[in-house]
Structure formats: C-alpha cells, structure tokens
Amino acid sequence: MNxxxxxxxxxxxxxxxxxxxxxxxxxxxxxLTVVIGPNGAGKSTLLRLLSGExxxxxxxxxxxxxxxxxxxxxxxxARRVVMAQSGRLGFPFRVHEVVALGILSIGxxxxxxxxxxxxxxxxxxxxxxxxxxxxxxxxxxxEQQRVHFARALCQLEAARRIEARQVLMLxxxxxxxxxxxxxxLLDAARALTRRPDSPVAVLAILHDLxxxxxxxxxxxVLSRGRIAAQGPVQKILDxxxxxxxxGVRLGITRHHGLPVILPQxxxxxxx
Amino acid sequence: xxxxxxxxxxxxxxxxxxxxxxVAILTMSRHRRALFWAVLGSGLLAGLILLSLFKxxxxxxxxxxxxxxxxxxxxxxxxDTREALILVNIRLPRTLLAMLVGAALAVSGAVLQGLFRxxxxxxxxxxVSAGAALAAGLTIVLGETLLAPAFGKMPFAVxxxxxxxxxxxxxxxxxxxxxxxxxTSIATMLLAGVAMGALSGALSGFLAYLxxxxxxxxxxxxxxxSFSGASWTKLAAVAPAMIAILVAAPFxxxxxxxxxxxxxEAYHLGLPVQRVKAAAILIAAVAVGASVAVAGMIGFVGIxxxxxxxxxxxxxxxxxxxxxxxxxxxxLLGADIVARLVVAPAELPIGILTAAIGAPFFLWLLLRRExxxxx
Numbered sequence: 001m002n003x004x005x006x007x008x009x010x011x012x013x014x015x016x017x018x019x020x021x022x023x024x025x026x027x028x029x030x031x032l033t034v035v036i037g038p039n040g041a042g043k044s045t046l047l048r049l050l051s052g053e054x055x056x057x058x059x060x061x062x063x064x065x066x067x068x069x070x071x072x073x074x075x076x077x078a079r080r081v082v083m084a085q086s087g088r089l090g091f092p093f094r095v096h097e098v099v100a101l102g103i104l105s106i107g108x109x110x111x112x113x114x115x116x117x118x119x120x121x122x123x124x125x126x127x128x129x130x131x132x133x134x135x136x137x138x139x140x141x142x143e144q145q146r147v148h149f150a151r152a153l154c155q156l157e158a159a160r161r162i163e164a165r166q167v168l169m170l171x172x173x174x175x176x177x178x179x180x181x182x183x184x185l186l187d188a189a190r191a192l193t194r195r196p197d198s199p200v201a202v203l204a205i206l207h208d209l210x211x212x213x214x215x216x217x218x219x220x221v222l223s224r225g226r227i228a229a230q231g232p233v234q235k236i237l238d239x240x241x242x243x244x245x246x247g248v249r250l251g252i253t254r255h256h257g258l259p260v261i262l263p264q265x266x267x268x269x270x271x
Numbered sequence: 272x273x274x275x276x277x278x279x280x281x282x283x284x285x286x287x288x289x290x291x292x293x294v295a296i297l298t299m300s301r302h303r304r305a306l307f308w309a310v311l312g313s314g315l316l317a318g319l320i321l322l323s324l325f326k327x328x329x330x331x332x333x334x335x336x337x338x339x340x341x342x343x344x345x346x347x348x349x350x351d352t353r354e355a356l357i358l359v360n361i362r363l364p365r366t367l368l369a370m371l372v373g374a375a376l377a378v379s380g381a382v383l384q385g386l387f388r389x390x391x392x393x394x395x396x397x398x399v400s401a402g403a404a405l406a407a408g409l410t411i412v413l414g415e416t417l418l419a420p421a422f423g424k425m426p427f428a429v430x431x432x433x434x435x436x437x438x439x440x441x442x443x444x445x446x447x448x449x450x451x452x453x454x455t456s457i458a459t460m461l462l463a464g465v466a467m468g469a470l471s472g473a474l475s476g477f478l479a480y481l482x483x484x485x486x487x488x489x490x491x492x493x494x495x496x497s498f499s500g501a502s503w504t505k506l507a508a509v510a511p512a513m514i515a516i517l518v519a520a521p522f523x524x525x526x527x528x529x530x531x532x533x534x535x536e537a538y539h540l541g542l543p544v545q546r547v548k549a550a551a552i553l554i555a556a557v558a559v560g561a562s563v564a565v566a567g568m569i570g571f572v573g574i575x576x577x578x579x580x581x582x583x584x585x586x587x588x589x590x591x592x593x594x595x596x597x598x599x600x601x602x603l604l605g606a607d608i609v610a611r612l613v614v615a616p617a618e619l620p621i622g623i624l625t626a627a628i629g630a631p632f633f634l635w636l637l638l639r640r641e642x643x644x645x646x
Binding site for chain 1: 293294384388389390532533536539540541542581586587
C-alpha cells in the first residue's frame, strides 16, 4: 500500500551543498511525526520538499503513490495543508479574512454560510475568535502564529470533504507561543491524528526536545541533511544521539517511560 | 467591533453555528459598507461626468446639452451648433478617456501591489510608465520613418501597442530582477524601478535630440501627461483593451489575496501561482501601456486610490479591484476638471496635478509608517 506521503532517497541541493541528502520517510494517518535537529540540519527544506514547494534533485516524493509534480496544485491542497514558518502579510487583512484564505481555493464552491462557519470554528479552535476583526499586521508574533494555525485548520476541514487522507505540516508552529497555547496547539494537532473518522497524518518541526518527546508518535532526528535516526521516541532518543546530533551532552531521565531531557544535567563537552 | 462585543455575540450564538456567528456578522457588515461606498462613488462619478461635460474653457449651458440630445433623438443627427460640436467631439471623448485611464491606472496599481506584495508598487514609481513612455517615444520618432512608406501616415493604433510592449518589457525585467527563488525583495524592486525609470528617461531625452519639432511637442506631452488631445479616434484605439482588462482584473482577486501570504503559501492553498503572476503582469502592462499611449505619464493614481480603498474597505482584492476602477475614474475625472479650470482658458498638464496631490500623500504614507514590509 502506498503511504499518504512518502519520501524515497530524496535529496535537495543548492549552492553546491546538499541541504537534504537522502531522506526516507513515510507519513500515514493516525501518527504525529515530529522532526527535530539543530539549526541548518535541513528540517525546513525537508518540509518544503514534502509539501511540493521544492522538487527533489534526487530520489522522489509521492502523494498516494503519485509524484508530487504530477499532482495539480488544487488537488494537492486537499491532501496536504501547510503552516509555514514566517507568515507576514503585505496588506492590512483582518484576522477572519486571513483564516478564510485557507478555503480560498479548496472551499470556493461551498455556500457562504458554510464558509463563514468553517472560519468561525477554526478561529475558535485556535482561541482567536475574540480577535476576529483585528488587523492581522497589528497582532503579536504568537497571535499571528495562532491565526495561521486557524487558517490551516480551516483548509484541512474544508478539504476533508474531498479527500479523507490528509497530511498537516507544521514548521515550528509553537516558536512564538506562550506555554498555554503551545500545549493547546500540540493537543489540537494530536487530536487530529486521533480523529475517529479519517485521522490526519501530522508532521511537525519542533525545537523543544521535551515537547517533541511528549507528543511524537514517530520521531525523526535530522543532522546535516541526513536522517540520523527515526522511530518511536522511547527507542531512539538517548544521550548518545543528542551528543552526536546536537553536540551537547545532556542528562536524560525517564518519566512514565518517556525520556525527559534535563538542561540542569548538562555536562560541558570534553569534561 | 470591539473584542468585548465579539465575545458577547459569541456567547449569544454557538461557535461555528454559521448564521448569526461572529464571522457571518463581520462578512455582512463588510458587504454593507461596500454597498454604501459603491452608491456614493457612483453618485460622485455621475456628478463629475455632468460637470466635465459643461465646464471648461467654454462653459456650456445645460440647455444646450438638452437641445443637442433632443436634436439627436428627433433628427438622428447632431445640430450644427458650436456647442454641440464641442460637447460631442471634445468633451464627451475627453470625459470617457479620463475615466477609462483613471480606472486602468488605479487597477494596474492595485494589481502590481498585489503581485509585489507591497502597497508601494505603482506603475509610475517603479518605472513601468517610463518604460511604456520610452516605447511610445520610440514609436513616434522611429515609427514614422519605418511605417510611413507603407501607410503614408503612422496609424494611431500603433502607439498603444508600442507603449504596451514597453510596459510589459519593464514589468517583466523588474520582476525578474526583484524576484529570486520565489521571493520578491521590495528594496530591490524599488531601487531597480528607480534605475529603470532613470534609464528610460535618459533614452527618452536622447530621442528628443533625434526628433523634429512636431515630434518634440509630442514627446513633451508624454512627459507631463494630458487629456487635451482626446478624440474619438484615440478612444477607439485603446478602449477595447482597457475595458477588457477592467473586466478581467476582478478574476485575479482570489489569486492576489493568496499571493499576499507569499508564493509558496499561495501554492499550498491550491492556486496555480505561475498563471496568476503571468496574468497580473499582462493586465498591468496592458493598462499602463494603453494609458500612457493616450494620456502620457500620469503618476500616483495607482498608489493613492488602492491605498485609500484599503482603509475604507479592507485589503481583500475582491472589493479592491472593482472599487479601484471606480475610484480611479472619479479621481482622474475630477483632476482633469480641475486641470481645465484653474488656469482657464489655458490648461494644466494633468500629470503635474496628480503628482502635486500624490507626492505629499506618498510622503505622508511613509511618515505614518503605514508601510511595514520594507525588507
């Protein structure tokens, strides 16, 4: 059976350097996959390859068995939804208008009342309904991130009527969020993978190792363009891997079987 | 609506229940506001049209318009009066041309701003008009020599085509220079626009040396912009293309809205990004080329009109594009009336007038830090 989204030996090079060298990855509904790795490891490039934004120069990436380049943009928009890292806008759009951009293409045939209620429900899920009429440009970074999450949810929900096998890609979705909203967003993402009818496949790039360990069903560790390790958190996340990939020697304890990384237990390299 | 009021509404209705929800109310109030401005704008335009027909170096009494109309209906031809001739052969084409050019320039501004994701893009500011004017100048000076043997006299319709190609060429070059790997650098765009505008200006100046007296007068006219040469011939040459782009532009609204997020994001949303960009460039080039061909360089309409409309109606291109057409027509028709009246019986080149209004407006924009996206 074809994975919903699959990278086989995929690589992308620019300026004489392989940003992603060889990536093998399969995304399947019901799993939250978390990608971690140091700066410049190729996390965002991997996500941009998987979203179809970049075309791999080596290997291939397929959506339900078809190479991404052969799937028209509108159809791909039903199968995968992307929340990218920077989300600045050049114009003073209102918050609810930004969220409605999510269904600009995929929901164009829906009646207006339905579009409005999709936008409303998405704003509600991202806890942004109270700011629905604010100028997006005047929001804080964290609030803007929540609006983009709402936009992604809106597209996802509208597209579900067309395609049940959906992938949601989040590039550092909680980078500017406060603690409460970090949990809220990741909880929402996990809930999507547990949806009884048509569970979603989620791919998230995170920096916080503890949150990654806490939420990942499948952990992917990137290092210098290569996948250094992937698998269930309990199996792959250990001190040796962290030392090798991040160059930092950290202490790891276990809490209910899950690894807990303690910055307090950092040992200076070479000591 | 304040956050408190929104929360109130939310507690009244159920979240996500559609009709009666917060978002439904917001969409509704936007539609109502759009309707209000549409009615007001149309009324204003109608008033300006009447003013434009009656006022000028020679004031025409309302009675003469009625008389002309009556005669046209009764006899099927125009009365042989001076008033009727002025009205039908001078004022009417001029009025229509000012409206069309205003609409086309404002729409091209809105489209270029959407394409470049920046409210500072204006065909005059980023050298597109200068490119079109250069091509128009080339057509005047060289076209005569090249085409005269075949046609005897250069047909006027060649001019808009030349200006269009000039506008298209400069837009494509600018986009190519400012965009790397799907990202448009605004600083590069503005600087490249300035450089290309200067280059086009220099080449146009060089053309002035090559041209004879009559050509020189034509070239000067391009530099300042004016509707004083309006005629049915000119109108007929550019109206079809202009009306076509005014009708086509609103279909770009969805694509330009998506592009506001960025090219990659627009693709993620399911838009055929390359096609949207190509259509935007084509529409802007046709609008600017046709405008420059009949009226010369008229600056700042493309930046002032969309900006004011974004304040009144919001940023969505679905309203912005059709309203830009209306707003541009109102602004330029009004400016033309002023240009005809302030120094009557002579008249001011309209480009001077729009620059006198537009440049301070532009500085005020910068002062208000309205422009956030200077990357």
